[in-house]
Structure formats: structure tokens, C-alpha cells
Amino acid sequence: MKDTIARPLKGNRASIGNRASMLPRGGAHTKDALLRVALEHYQRHGYEATSLRAITQELGLTVAATYYHFKSKEELLVAAYRRNLEYLQVAHDNIAATLSSPERLWTFVQLHTCLQRSDEGTGRQPYSAALLLDSIPEEYAATLRVIMCRIRDRLRGIITAGIRAKSFDKVNTTAAAYAIFGMSHSVDLWFRPGGALTMEQVATMYADFALRIVGARPVRNRADMQRLTRSALAAAGALK
Numbered sequence: 001m002k003d004t005i006a007r008p009l010k011g012n013r014a015s016i017g018n019r020a021s022m023l024p025r026g027g028a029h030t031k032d033a034l035l036r037v038a039l040e041h042y043q044r045h046g047y048e049a050t051s052l053r054a055i056t057q058e059l060g061l062t063v064a065a066t067y068y069h070f071k072s073k074e075e076l077l078v079a080a081y082r083r084n085l086e087y088l089q090v091a092h093d094n095i096a097a098t099l100s101s102p103e104r105l106w107t108f109v110q111l112h113t114c115l116q117r118s119d120e121g122t123g124r125q126p127y128s129a130a131l132l133l134d135s136i137p138e139e140y141a142a143t144l145r146v147i148m149c150r151i152r153d154r155l156r157g158i159i160t161a162g163i164r165a166k167s168f169d170k171v172n173t174t175a176a177a178y179a180i181f182g183m184s185h186s187v188d189l190w191f192r193p194g195g196a197l198t199m200e201q202v203a204t205m206y207a208d209f210a211l212r213i214v215g216a217r218p219v220r221n222r223a224d225m226q227r228l229t230r231s232a233l234a235a236a237g238a239l240k
Contacts, residue, residue: 031069033059035080038073047077048135074140078147085147088115089154091236095228101162102216103225105180108158109210110229112151113184113203116191152177159214169215180210200226 037058041050052073056066070076091111096104133141155177162168183206191202204226211218219225 030059030061030065034061034066034069034076035083038076039080042077047073052076074136077136078140078143081144081147084115085150087236088112088151091115091229091232092154094232094235101158101165101167102211102219105155105158105162105210105214105216106207106219107225107229107232108155109180109184109207110203110225111232112181113187113206114199114229114233116184116188116199148181152181155180162214162216167216171214176213179213183209203229 034055038050038055041055041058045054050073052063052066055076056063066076070079088111092104092108095107099107133144136144156173159168159171159173159176163170163173184203187202187206191197191199193199197205204222207225208218
């Protein structure tokens with residue numbers, strides 16, 4: 001895929017200087033910075049309108065230096081998406097062991113929805129890469145499909161355990177998982193900060209919807225669950 005030149009970010013010149021001077025030395029820091037800045041550009045300008053040059057210029061790097069970590073823009077997209085899957089898994093694993101089946105599903109949906117935006121949750125921005133599956137080379141599209149399947153498989157596991165525990169109705173686990181995944185994954189298509197709802201409010205609403213899909217009763221300790229997910233997001237923020 002041929003890169004196109006993205007429009008510079010508003011106030012980009014100052015941003016370049018600030019980010020470049022603050023970029024720590026070391027390959028791991030550079031790689032992490034590339035992932036973060038790339039996702040910011042994808043979200044603001046769209047993936048296809050973002051070039052590697054625009055990303056590297058903001059960090060004061062050369063395109064050649066980027067190739068040490070990522071050979072293409074597609075490889076950078078896949079790496080960013082994979083990292084956020086790991087982030088979601090770590091955040092949920094930190095809290096899920098002691099929760100009931102409804103609480104496990106509720107917190108998973110809350111986390112997954114919040115992680116679709118970074119404005120009010122974390123510094124990580126999962127991009128809606130599913131929309132690009134027909135536009136990127138198959139080798140990268142196939143990898144993205146595998147990552148998305150891992151999220152749905154986790155959802156299926158939570159739903160299956162809830163059915164066995166008789167906390168959920170005997171729903172079709174695959175259909176329920178797709179419905180819940182799609183609901184959370186598409187929030188980035190319409191949600192904008194500063195609107196009538198905060199991201200946490202949207203995530204809470206979707207988590208409640210998820211319980212209805214599987215026929216579970218609402219969680220009574222919603223405020224406690226919200227605090228748990230905030231804590232999990234903060235703890236998983238150390239993941240590199």
C-alpha cells in the first residue's frame with residue numbers, strides 16, 4: 001500500500017519539539033512512542049491518510065529509524081492492535097478471578113468499551129482496525145482477524161461459564177459474543193469527547209446491555225465495579 005501524506009496535526013510544530021525532546025533513549029521507548037503517536041494520527045486523520053513520515057516527524061525521528069522497529073505502516077497497525085489486546089487481557093485478569101459471572105462479563109465489557117478511546121481512560125488508543133480488513137494486505141488482515149477472535153473467544157468463555165453457573169440464560173454463545181463485541185468495538189465510530197455522555201457512562205450502559213443480552217440480572221454494586229475497572233486500567237497502564 002502506498003503511503004499518502006497526512007495533513008499535519010494542529011499545532012504540530014510545537015508538538016514535534018515537545019515530543020522529540022521528551023523521547024527517552026532506548027529502543028523500547030522509541031517503539032512504544034511510535035505505537036502511541038501512530039494511533040493518534042490514525043484516529044485524527046484516518047489510517048489510509050497517515051504516512052510513516054508524518055508519524056516519525058512528530059517524534060523527531062527519520063523514517064529509516066522507524067524501519068528498525070516496523071517495516072511498514074501495516075506492521076505498525078498490527079503491533080499497536082496486538083498491544084492493546086494484551087492491555088485488555090492484563091486489565092481484566094487483574095480483577096476477574098474473584099468476581100461472579102455477571103461481574104466478570106460486566107467488567108470485561110466496561111474495559112473493552114473504555115479502551116476504544118483514550119481521552120478519558122488511558123493513553124492507549126485502539127483504532128477500529130476491523131474497518132480496514134479489506135484494504136490492507138491479506139497477511140496483515142489475517143493477523144488482525146486472529147487478534148479479534150481472541151477477544152471474542154474470551155467473551156465466549158465468560159458467557160459459557162455463566163451459563164454453566166446458571167447465572168445466564170442458555171443463549172447461543174457465539175451470537176451473544178458477536179453482539180457484545182460489535183457493540184463495544186464500534187463505539188469509536190460515533191463517540192466524541194465533550195458530548196452528553198462520558199466514555200465511562202457509555203461503557204457502563206454497554207456493560208448493562210451485555211447482561212441483558214445473556215439474560216442476567218443487573219449488577220447491584222455498579223459503583224464498586226466502576227472503581228475496579230478504573231484501578232485495572234491504571235495498573236495495566238504500566239504494560240509496554
